[in-house]
Amino acid sequence: xxxxxxxxxxxxxxxxxxxxxxxxxTDDLVRPNQAYAAVVRSPHAHAxxxxxxxxxxxxxxxxxxxxxxxxxxxxxxxxxxxxWQIFNKDGTPMVEPPxxxxxxxxxxxxxxxxxxxVAETKDQAREAASLLEVEYEELPAVASIxxxxxxGAPLVWSQAKGNTCYDWHFxxxxxxxxxxxxxxxxxxLDLVNNRLIPNAIEPxxxxxxxxxxxxxxxxxxxxxxxxxxxxxxxxxxxGIPEHKLRVVAPDVGGxxxxxxxxxxxxxxxxxxxxxxxxxxxxxxxxxxxxxSDAHGRDHVTHAELALDKDGTFLALRVRxxxxxxxxxxxxxxxxxxxxxxxxxxxxxRTPAIYCEVRAVFTHTVPVDAxxxxxxxxxxxxxxxxxxxxxxETGIDRVELRRHNFIRPDQFPYQTPVALQYDSxxxxxxxxxxxxxxxxxxxxxxRAEARARGMLRGIGLSTYVEACGVAPSAVxxxxxxxxxxxxxxxxxxxxxxxxxxxTGTHSHGQGHETTFAQIAAEYLGIPVEQxxxxxxxxxxxxxxxxxxxxxxxxxxxxxxxxALEKVIAKGKKIAAHLLEASEGDVEFKEGKYTVKGTDxxxxxxxxxxxxxxxxxxxxxxxxxxxxxAFYDPKNWTFPGGCHVCEVEIDPETGVTRVVAFTGxxxxxxxxxxxxxxxxxxxxxxQGIGQALLEGAxxxxxxxxxxxxxxxxxxxxxxxxxxxxxxxxxxLCTHNPxxxxxxxxxxxxxxxPAVINAVxxxxxxxxxxxxxxxxxxxxxxxxxxxxxxx
Amino acid sequence: xxSIALEVNGKRVAADVExxxxxxxxxRERLGLTGTHVGCDTSQCGACTVHVDGRSVKSxxxxxxxxxxxxxxxxxxxxxxxxxxxxxxxxxEHHGLQCGFCTPGMVMSATDLVSRNPGATxxxxxxxLEGNICRCTGYENIVRAVKAAARPGRS
Numbered sequence: 001x002x003x004x005x006x007x008x009x010x011x012x013x014x015x016x017x018x019x020x021x022x023x024x025x026t027d028d029l030v031r032p033n034q035a036y037a038a039v040v041r042s043p044h045a046h047a048x049x050x051x052x053x054x055x056x057x058x059x060x061x062x063x064x065x066x067x068x069x070x071x072x073x074x075x076x077x078x079x080x081x082x083x084w085q086i087f088n089k090d091g092t093p094m095v096e097p098p099x100x101x102x103x104x105x106x107x108x109x110x111x112x113x114x115x116x117x118v119a120e121t122k123d124q125a126r127e128a129a130s131l132l133e134v135e136y137e138e139l140p141a142v143a144s145i146x147x148x149x150x151x152g153a154p155l156v157w158s159q160a161k162g163n164t165c166y167d168w169h170f171x172x173x174x175x176x177x178x179x180x181x182x183x184x185x186x187x188x189l190d191l192v193n194n195r196l197i198p199n200a201i202e203p204x205x206x207x208x209x210x211x212x213x214x215x216x217x218x219x220x221x222x223x224x225x226x227x228x229x230x231x232x233x234x235x236x237x238x239g240i241p242e243h244k245l246r247v248v249a250p251d252v253g254g255x256x257x258x259x260x261x262x263x264x265x266x267x268x269x270x271x272x273x274x275x276x277x278x279x280x281x282x283x284x285x286x287x288x289x290x291x292s293d294a295h296g297r298d299h300v301t302h303a304e305l306a307l308d309k310d311g312t313f314l315a316l317r318v319r320x321x322x323x324x325x326x327x328x329x330x331x332x333x334x335x336x337x338x339x340x341x342x343x344x345x346x347x348x349r350t351p352a353i354y355c356e357v358r359a360v361f362t363h364t365v366p367v368d369a370x371x372x373x374x375x376x377x378x379x380x381x382x383x384x385x386x387x388x389x390x391x392e393t394g395i396d397r398v399e400l401r402r403h404n405f406i407r408p409d410q411f412p413y414q415t416p417v418a419l420q421y422d423s424x425x426x427x428x429x430x431x432x433x434x435x436x437x438x439x440x441x442x443x444x445x446r447a448e449a450r451a452r453g454m455l456r457g458i459g460l461s462t463y464v465e466a467c468g469v470a471p472s473a474v475x476x477x478x479x480x481x482x483x484x485x486x487x488x489x490x491x492x493x494x495x496x497x498x499x500x501x502t503g504t505h506s507h508g509q510g511h512e513t514t515f516a517q518i519a520a521e522y523l524g525i526p527v528e529q530x531x532x533x534x535x536x537x538x539x540x541x542x543x544x545x546x547x548x549x550x551x552x553x554x555x556x557x558x559x560x561x562a563l564e565k566v567i568a569k570g571k572k573i574a575a576h577l578l579e580a581s582e583g584d585v586e587f588k589e590g591k592y593t594v595k596g597t598d599x600x601x602x603x604x605x606x607x608x609x610x611x612x613x614x615x616x617x618x619x620x621x622x623x624x625x626x627x628a629f630y631d632p633k634n635w636t637f638p639g640g641c642h643v644c645e646v647e648i649d650p651e652t653g654v655t656r657v658v659a660f661t662g663x664x665x666x667x668x669x670x671x672x673x674x675x676x677x678x679x680x681x682x683x684x685q686g687i688g689q690a691l692l693e694g695a696x697x698x699x700x701x702x703x704x705x706x707x708x709x710x711x712x713x714x715x716x717x718x719x720x721x722x723x724x725x726x727x728x729x730l731c732t733h734n735p736x737x738x739x740x741x742x743x744x745x746x747x748x749x750x751p752a753v754i755n756a757v758x759x760x761x762x763x764x765x766x767x768x769x770x771x772x773x774x775x776x777x778x779x780x781x782x783x784x785x786x787x788x
Numbered sequence: 789x790x791s792i793a794l795e796v797n798g799k800r801v802a803a804d805v806e807x808x809x810x811x812x813x814x815x816r817e818r819l820g821l822t823g824t825h826v827g828c829d830t831s832q833c834g835a836c837t838v839h840v841d842g843r844s845v846k847s848x849x850x851x852x853x854x855x856x857x858x859x860x861x862x863x864x865x866x867x868x869x870x871x872x873x874x875x876x877x878x879x880x881e882h883h884g885l886q887c888g889f890c891t892p893g894m895v896m897s898a899t900d901l902v903s904r905n906p907g908a909t910x911x912x913x914x915x916x917l918e919g920n921i922c923r924c925t926g927y928e929n930i931v932r933a934v935k936a937a938a939r940p941g942r943s
Contacts, residue, residue: 021823253889
């Protein structure tokens with residue numbers, strides 16, 4: 001095996017630079033003659049812009065430009081597109097309102113962009129921005145789903161009646177209704193999936209730059225997918241020819257979905273840079289991030305599960321209201337639909353499922369994909385209602401799950417909600433997790449806690465998710481306006497070193513290490529000889545970026561395909577050098593060998609020959625560099641079991657996670673150290689959602705949780721030490737067998753935590769506690785139950 | 789404009805600065821030491837943590853003029869003779885970083901903890917790190933790294 005190949009916990013190649021403070025994040029870049037931009041944002045949730053007086057701002061020291069929505073409207077550019085179209089039940093398309101990079105006449109959420117002020121320095125830009133006088137006429141706002149769907153509610157968009165963007169459904173309604181009609185028991189539950197603010201620790205930033213000599217435009221941006229941003233900027237928001245536009249996403253400080261999207265500020269800095277013919281930089285202050293980064297989740301759901309006498313699931317019916325905010329962000333329409341409804345089978349054999357989703361506009365920040373994106377919402381619905389069903393039927397919650405699991409011999413398994421799962425072993429991950437969590441001995445721990453006056457509970461979730469979206473033809477049929485393949489280029493240098501160019505983007509995931517391990521494994525060379533390059537559209541042929549845990553399953557597969565092409569071409573060269581027929585040469589552990597002999601050439605010798613082709617096969621091109629595009633054949637389906645144990649102080653409602661165990665099935669693991677780290681991070685975000693985090697708007701649409709002072713981010717002391725491991729079945733349809741790991745932690749954990757909280761309080765008569773289960777909520781639940 | 793003189797990573801620095809200039813702005817924008825990051829505007833995240841006279845300070849809460857006559861160490865000044873410091877090395881060994889953005893502040897803060905309390909327990913480590921937010925790691929491997937650096941050879 002190659003040194004540092006697949007399966008080894010190789011220490012990361014990224015770390016030395018990041019640990020020495022030598023990372024290069026967008027805000028670290030200083031371009032020659034760079035100017036600075038500040039965005040003037042709406043303080044109102046909904047208002048008409050009556051008048052903008054800019055004289056004072058324009059006269060302010062160092063100001064180079066003040067640009068408003070009127071300037072933008074005059075040029076007829078700057079409309080930020082959405083990349084996903086959803087159709088209503090009646091077949092008509094969703095309402096797709098415009099999204100101007102600067103508002104000309106109406107603002108629709110606190111933080112909406114009103115003007116861009118560019119000055120010589122950051123302080124001058126911010127000072128001048130504060131001098132811009134915008135006269136608003138305040139209008140009534142809807143800040144929540146409940147407000148938006150009230151009859152006669154103020155409209156975010158006049159063309160969206162009842163504030164409805166779309167009214168979508170999925171599944172077999174007739175079969176579902178029929179199953180409910182004959183069910184011996186129906187369990188129902190009302191759930192809120194709380195709105196979250198992503199808060200990658202690096203705030204978004206962007207620098208636009210225009211080269212007067214070549215006419216080329218460059219955008220440096222905090223993006224998870226620079227090629228997609230280039231495509232959207234080139235083809236939609238701006239109209240710059242793609243070959244004259246370069247997008248660079250250098251080191252990026254976390255994304256979690258929030259940096260997938262094409263944001264107005266990216267357009268604005270490019271627009272200003274081209275006008276001023278100077279680089280223009282904008283960096284968000286954290287409070288700007290809160291009101292301009294796309295938020296996540298925000299569902300209100302009524303779910304019903306039909307069971308027969310022995311606990312077999314007969315049907316699931318789900319009705320969800322989803323908040324999309326004021327505008328449609330890049331992937332937004334697809335998240336509460338195709339990333340949600342299709343996951344409602346979970347790991348169960350439920351034969352009939354019907355899901356309705358009404359998505360509404362509100363005067364809030366756009367809502368889009370956030371770590372898990374639709375799948376945490378689905379897992380939460382399922383795993384909460386299965387627990388509720390266990391309590392109501394008296395069937396043990398573990399046995400009820402096991403009874404309804406898809407069995408290992410049933411794969412490939414066609415669910416009633418379109419997806420076909422390729423592999424999994426839900427019983428195995430469940431058994432392992434229960435054993436490691438000490439499930440069997442829990443009642444003793446509960447009694448011991450009770451003796452101390454504490455309420456202890458244990459909860460589990462068994463989840464499935466879908467990664468590596470998706471065969472492009474399928475994606476197209478679901479309304480995606482792009483292909484979802486991935487690209488890799490493998491460049492073998494004459495002296496045997498290798499550079500891999502990948503269209504995925506790493507912003508913490510460690511691709512520079514794992515993708516190098518793949519090359520080391522396939523080529524039989526040390527991992528130190530492989531460099532991974534990503535994030536620059538001028539270097540990488542193309543790419544769709546990183547989201548939906550797709551990088552290894554789709555991007556890694558493209559790398560494998562390109563490596564296989566390199567190996568195949570090398571075989572022709574080696575056969576010629578070895579004076580053997582190509583069919584007699586095999587490649588193993590970095591050497592081409594004539595089968596059954598000791599005659600061989602190393603990969604390095606072959607690489608050198610490719611560039612110094614003195615003794616070379618006739619008709620074969622010199623050089624050793626291959627590009628591959630990989631279009632996935634299916635989604636991949638990670639799954640697993642999470643077990644959470646909590647202790648609640650009944651006097652204060654304070655809930656502490658005292659133990660958390662996860663056993664996940666993520667397919668083939670390239671680097672177990674990185675896989676474990678990905679799960680840890682997801683768990684903290686899931687525990688954060690369950691116990692701490694929540695975006696709060698008041699009724700007037702003011703963002704109350706508008707900074708890190710008011711939004712409860714998990715700290716080191718809020719989370720436990722996690723016990724995580726994997727039990728993997730291989731993906732059957734991609735060359736690596738890998739499924740994806742980036743989001744599993746955030747998907748499986750919220751229901752496990754809430755199931756544990758409810759378990760701790762169930763003896764008091766508490767049936768449900770909404771997320772975040774804050775001390776106040778838990779305290780109230782205890783008090784109300786005691787009163788009842 | 790006030791003139792200040794201080795030591796940054798062992799080198800003498802003199803600068804004329806606006807009175808309102810923050811220490812983090814002096815480091816990043818005037819001295820080009822971009823390893824110190826800015827992650828928030830309310831002194832919550834800790835990404836800008838540096839050492840002033842050997843003690844961790846959020847450099848967004850300190851004016852540059854307050855650093856006059858003092859000694860500042862940033863993440864760039866932690867490695868000695870090209871070798872990662874024990875804390876930096878422990879973060880690498882235990883995968884205590886992912887995106888790397890909170891990392892400089894985390895490492896500076898943890899280095900101060902270990903110098904104050906070499907035998908810090910896990911609970912003490914977690915409590916100390918309350919002023920540093922990480923969104924990637926779930927803190928598990930950061931805590932492991934700090935433990936290992938606190939007790940070399942015992943983890």
